[in-house]
Amino acid sequence: MRFSEKFEARFAEMLTHYPTKRSVLVPTLLYAQDEVGYLSDEVIAELASRLDLTELEVRNVISYYSMLTLKPRGKYNVQVCTNISCLLRGGEELLEHCEKKLGIGNKGTTPDGLFSLEEVECIGACSWAPAVQVNYDYHENLTVEKLDKVLDEYKKKGTQ
């Protein structure tokens, strides 16, 4: 399979930073996922062959990290933390609000492919709880009203 030139440049560069090929697996999976949208069978087979790993070894790594996915997600992946700090400051209400507003449950994707929703463990923003991560962007100290605006902004951006 073919990746973009940007991917190939990053991949070649990464190989120079680590003593063994398998060490670049996780960042390579993230770059591939950003490019393709998810980790398809084809991506897994390609990366396994490039890094001298079996497809099973690659799949085992994917199953460990919640940010890696075998299924296509929405353009904006809304990850709502409901771990202790966020839980105490309204994380569950935020999750319920997202479910209602987007009309999908945990791990669901809206029919237009714009949003997917995930309940996640701590995302490292406990001091600014409750926090939500959308793709690589953090939104902190949220209330239902603030989150509403955040989601509306993404919707506007995604449908322009």
Ligand code: FES
């Ligand atoms: S508990 Fe939510 S970011 Fe840490």
